[in-house]
Every structure is written in C-alpha cells, then in structure tokens.
Amino acid sequence: MHPVSLFALLTASASASITPVTPRQSAVNQNVIPKSFGVTAGQGKDQVQVGSCSGANNKLIPCYCPPAPDSPEFLSKLAKALTDGFIFSKEQVAIPITLEKFNDDSDTSVDTTKLRATAMIQVMQNFNLTTQGVGCPGVSVPVLGQMQQTGILARSLSGFGNEGK
Structure with a gap:
C-alpha cells in the first residue's frame, strides 16, 4: 500500500472514531413513570359483571387493566406512540x-409531568392499538390521573384505586 494512502486511511479511521454519534432513542426512560398506577389488575372481581374488576372508587374496569408500569407490552406501546407521535394516524389521538422530551428525567416541571401522564393515559385508553378507545379506562390508572391534574409524579398510593386494601 502506498504510504500516503495508508496515512489517509489511518487519519480517516481516527477522525471517524472521534465523531460523536447521537443514538436515536427507542426506549422509554422508566425513571419518569410511577412505580404503580394505583390499581392492580385482576383485583376485586365482580360477581355480576363477569370479566370486570374493581378500579379507582370501585368503578368497574376490565380485569386485565392496567398493565404494570414496567410491563414490556406497555413500555413498547408507549415508546411506539411517543416515537410516531400518534397512536393510530395523524387524524386521531x-x-x-x-x-x-418524555425521557428527559432532568425536566420535572409541572407541564412536562402533565404531558407525560396524558401520553400514558392515551396509550392505556387505546391499549390494543387496533381500535380507537379500546383499552383501559382512566379509573384503572388513578395515579396517572393525579399526575395529569397536578403535574406531580405521585409517590404515595394512599387513597388510590385498589392497592393496599
């Protein structure tokens, strides 16, 4: 190999390894998600309305609601919606x-916390991602409802849903 070519190759390799590459985010930062949604799926099965369980304020919810905050299915659907900017199409949701912005755990502002809660509730309410509005109702995630109203990441579960009862 010609010495100039070898020098050019080494220089190109060195500069390529120094160039910073910003990785594209594809996963959700779980540090900005509450450790609990305030309701545990499958609790308080209703004897009259089969398939329904107890949510916040004893409202009936589907027994599969809500998924756990660290559920791979929930996290992947949330990441997809946040990446796409829409749950279904640009005309809906x-x-x-x-x-x-969701993943930036240094941003603990009221506005950002409210937006995070809204995004998570939207994913919950459209959880099957095939039919708009088919999923888990808001009463299945009372902690997110509180976050959406107050802009504060809830740490205490007292007074919420069916947990701790």
Missing part, C-alpha cells in the same frame, strides 16, 4: 410529547 396525537401524543402531546416526544419520546426525547
């Missing part, structure tokens, strides 16, 4: 926050 726009997500109010980007994945990058």
Whole structure:
C-alpha cells in the first residue's frame, strides 16, 4: 500500500472514531413513570359483571387493566406512540410529547409531568392499538390521573384505586 494512502486511511479511521454519534432513542426512560398506577389488575372481581374488576372508587374496569408500569407490552406501546407521535394516524389521538422530551428525567416541571401522564393515559385508553378507545379506562390508572391534574409524579398510593386494601 502506498504510504500516503495508508496515512489517509489511518487519519480517516481516527477522525471517524472521534465523531460523536447521537443514538436515536427507542426506549422509554422508566425513571419518569410511577412505580404503580394505583390499581392492580385482576383485583376485586365482580360477581355480576363477569370479566370486570374493581378500579379507582370501585368503578368497574376490565380485569386485565392496567398493565404494570414496567410491563414490556406497555413500555413498547408507549415508546411506539411517543416515537410516531400518534397512536393510530395523524387524524386521531396525537401524543402531546416526544419520546426525547418524555425521557428527559432532568425536566420535572409541572407541564412536562402533565404531558407525560396524558401520553400514558392515551396509550392505556387505546391499549390494543387496533381500535380507537379500546383499552383501559382512566379509573384503572388513578395515579396517572393525579399526575395529569397536578403535574406531580405521585409517590404515595394512599387513597388510590385498589392497592393496599
């Protein structure tokens, strides 16, 4: 190999390894998601309405609701919605926050916390991702409802849903 070619190759390799590459985010930062939604799926099965269980304020919810906050299915659907910006199409169910902004755990502002809660509730309410509005109702995730109203990441479960009862 010609010495100049070898030098050019080594220089190109060295500069390529120094160039910073910003990885594209594709996963959800679980640090900005509550450890619990306040309701545990399958609790308080209703004897009259089969397939229904107890949610917040003893409202009936599907027994499969809600998924756990660390459920791979929930996290992947949330990441997809945040990445796409929509749950279904651009005409329906726009997500109010980007994945990058959602994941920024240094942003604990009231506005961002409310947007995070809204995005998670939207994913819950459209959980099957095939039919709009088919999923888990808001009473299955009272902690997210509190976050959406107050803009504070809830740490205490007292007074919520069916947990701790």
